[in-house]
Amino acid sequence: MIEKNDAEHILIIDDEESILDGCRQALEKSGYSVITTSDGPDGIRIAREKKPELAFVDLKMPNCSGMDIIELLTKDLPGIVLIVITGYASIVSAVEAMKKGAYDYLPKPFTPDQLRAVTKRGLEHRFLKIEADRLREEKERMEKNFITFVSHEMRSPLVTIQQYIETLKVIAGDDLKKEVFEIIERCDKRIQSLQDLVEHWLDLSRIENGTFSQAKESLALVNILEKSIEELNPLCHRREIRLISDIQKDLPNIMGDQESLLRVFTNIIGNATKYTPAGGTISVDTDFDDYYIYVKITDTGSGIPQDKLPFIFEPFYRVKGKDERQRGSGLGLTFSRKIMEAHDGKIEVTSKEGEGTTFILKFPRLYEL
Secondary structure, eight states: OOOOOTTOEEEEEOSOHHHHHHHHHHHHTTTOEEEEESOHHHHHHHHHHHOOSEEEEESOOSSSOHHHHHHHHHHHOTTOEEEEEEEGGGHHHHHHHHHTTOOEEEEESOOHHHHHHHHHHHHHHHHHHHHHHHHHHHHHHHHHHHHHHIIIIIHHHHHHHHHHHHHHHHHHGGGSOHHHHHHHHHHHHHHHHHHHHHHHHHHHHHHHHTOSOOOOEEEOHHHHHHHHHHHHHHHHHHTTOEEEEEOOTTOOOEEEOHHHHHHHHHHHHHHHHHHSOTTOEEEEEEEEOSSEEEEEEEEOSSOOOTTTGGGTTSTTOOOOOTTOOSOOOSOHHHHHHHHHHHTTOEEEEEEETTTEEEEEEEEEOOOOO
8 A cells, every 4th residue: 555645745736716616625635735737838837936846737737738738747856646637528638648648637517536546646657657767776776886886896816816827827837737728728618607797798788878988970781791700700600610701892881880890790609609510500691671781690500499589689598409519608699689789789589499590680771961
């Protein structure tokens, strides 16, 4: 049960004195502090000065449109709850007012009980909105604190540990037994995975708060694709996977950030190498039309179950499979989707278990004058 605060302020703007008197009496009996006015501009002034929790606004005012009052108060006082008073013949207008920011409407004629009920409902709505805003701010504060913790309390120790491991390998040289060397190598890989996880998480946080650096310029997508394929060719060769491409040399340019897009392509192609068995194929193809450029990345790996597809772009979500070669951070695809959105693009995926997966990245083409 949400309890009402003492003496909550209610403003009523209506040109009928009988409505004003009746509303005042009904609401004051329920413990509300009521302010009334029959003048639209005066109602706006009172609202700005007194900042009431809730206001009733008649749509049919002689010297000021109730719709204009709704728009002004919604813009000036985002915390106020606005309820439209209207005749039965003006329900369409009331719905339009709700689209402009009003919370509800009260059709004439109405009873004191109906007035009190819609008032109580409106104030409860305001309370819940304030509480939701508070919780959202608290969540944002916790996220910022967590980012600070990750930045200062995790990155430095991880770097130090990795440096010690490298120093240990140099000092020991060839004196380490094979079993000991393999253990050290596994530790090194796990430390690198943790560092990648931290960096991915920080990048996502920077994207969310708008501090992720992207130097957008006119780019030849061909060059970025060729570079990503060049980077991943050695890995595919070691894993006995064919990495083939059919990239059109006349692809139109896009507006984007080269480094972040390079990471998008290496993320997706790199993911494909984890789930594609030896002897499999990863292909990169391109196409374009008058509006968009399309990059299609297809693998012949284990595929993704249909019930898992809606979740693969969620943070830390990983599709576990017996063919997975290397555990990832669970943030690569989330990062890729965020970067695509920042480029006004889209990323879509189709998959079939046992047959493979296809990612299609769609970019708006750049028309240069």
